[in-house]
Amino acid sequence: MNTTPYIYTFLLAIISSCLIDNVVLSRFYGICPFIGVSKKVKSAFSMGVAVTFVIILAALICWPLYHFVLLPLQIPFMDILTYILVIASLVQIVGLFIKKFSAPLYQSFGIYLPLITTNCAVLGVVQTNTDTALSFGLSMANAIGTSLGFLLVIVLFSTMRERIEEYNGNKAFKGVPIALISAAILAMAFMGLMGIGAK
Amino acid sequence: MEYFLIAVYAFLILLGIGIILGVLLVLFSKIWEVKEDERIKEVEKMLPNFNCGACGKAGCHDMAVAIVKGEVSKLSQCKPGKKDKNYDPIIEYMSSHPDEDGTKHVPTI
Numbered sequence A: 001m002n003t004t005p006y007i008y009t010f011l012l013a014i015i016s017s018c019l020i021d022n023v024v025l026s027r028f029y030g031i032c033p034f035i036g037v038s039k040k041v042k043s044a045f046s047m048g049v050a051v052t053f054v055i056i057l058a059a060l061i062c063w064p065l066y067h068f069v070l071l072p073l074q075i076p077f078m079d080i081l082t083y084i085l086v087i088a089s090l091v092q093i094v095g096l097f098i099k100k101f102s103a104p105l106y107q108s109f110g111i112y113l114p115l116i117t118t119n120c121a122v123l124g125v126v127q128t129n130t131d132t133a134l135s136f137g138l139s140m141a142n143a144i145g146t147s148l149g150f151l152l153v154i155v156l157f158s159t160m161r162e163r164i165e166e167y168n169g170n171k172a173f174k175g176v177p178i179a180l181i182s183a184a185i186l187a188m189a190f191m192g193l194m195g196i197g198a199k
Numbered sequence B: 001m002e003y004f005l006i007a008v009y010a011f012l013i014l015l016g017i018g019i020i021l022g023v024l025l026v027l028f029s030k031i032w033e034v035k036e037d038e039r040i041k042e043v044e045k046m047l048p049n050f051n052c053g054a055c056g057k058a059g060c061h062d063m064a065v066a067i068v069k070g071e072v073s074k075l076s077q078c079k080p081g082k083k084d085k086n087y088d089p090i091i092e093y094m095s096s097h098p099d100e101d102g103t104k105h106v107p108t109i
Helices: A006-020 A031-036 A041-070 A076-102 A103-112 A116-117 A121-130 A138-166 A177-193 B002-031 B040-045 B060-069 B082-097
Strands: none
Touching: A006 A138, A031 A076, A031 A103, A031 A116, A031 A138, A031 B060, A041 A076, A041 A103, A041 A116, A041 A121, A041 A138, A041 B002, A076 A103, A076 A116, A076 B002, A103 A116, A116 A121, A121 A138, A138 A177, B040 B060, B040 B082, B060 B082
16 A cells, blocks of 8 residues: 655655756756856856746646646647647746846847747656646646756756856867766766666 | 547637637736837838848847947848848938937948
8 A cells, every 4th residue: 555645756756857857967858048048157047947937837737738628628639739839828928027027137048038938848848747647746746846957957057167168278179069068977977866766 | 520520629729728828928918018219110120021140130120129229330240131122221210310319320331
């Protein structure tokens, strides 16, 4: 008989999708903003928060939409189209909000803000939630964990990149090449977390 | 017949979601409206509006903002632009519409 308290499962799901099965470093979702907006810690953090907001809200809207609208009407094949519609509008709303309340931030995001729409991390989370038939609670745990993982990794990576920019190394490696190499090393470091909890 | 019904449902549901989200977007864009310099809109109309990005900006809107701010010195940055269609009207417009304090940002070709 399963006597594990629900809150334990919930927290474990968050940690699992945040650290062990990290969205960027082991599932390779959302690489575009990960490389694009990680030059400064501040804009990386804001990008992480924006993506977190979009992922959690998208999961919150899409799960009921799938289970209470698409499934009863027997049109579950329309899932990706519906999700993309919801995600695109959410991103637009977030964009409007940021443009209104923080113009410099809007500038620093540039093209990467509308590109959250095509950030596969967002669609990936929502799709995994319905494909693996998670309950509502667990799918929210998955969304929270994944977005926190994205936030954590993009901030970590941007601090690394700020240090690397100062270092006057080989000219050929400056900029994106060294960023890609350090991303690979960071991914290897996260590999160490794999298998936690497995018996 | 069943398949037809499913197709109709799919169409209606997507239409419904689209309309709801569209209305929400319009609402939010009205609530959080940002007032922009009117000249930006005018200059944007005079650009080719291909949004090709050849000028190095994110699109024609970005280029128009830069022109109005005076950050663009050479209009030939805009590769698909033509002299008589795009460059000349913008130069004319920018020289007849100075900033509020009177400074003019007139780009050259």
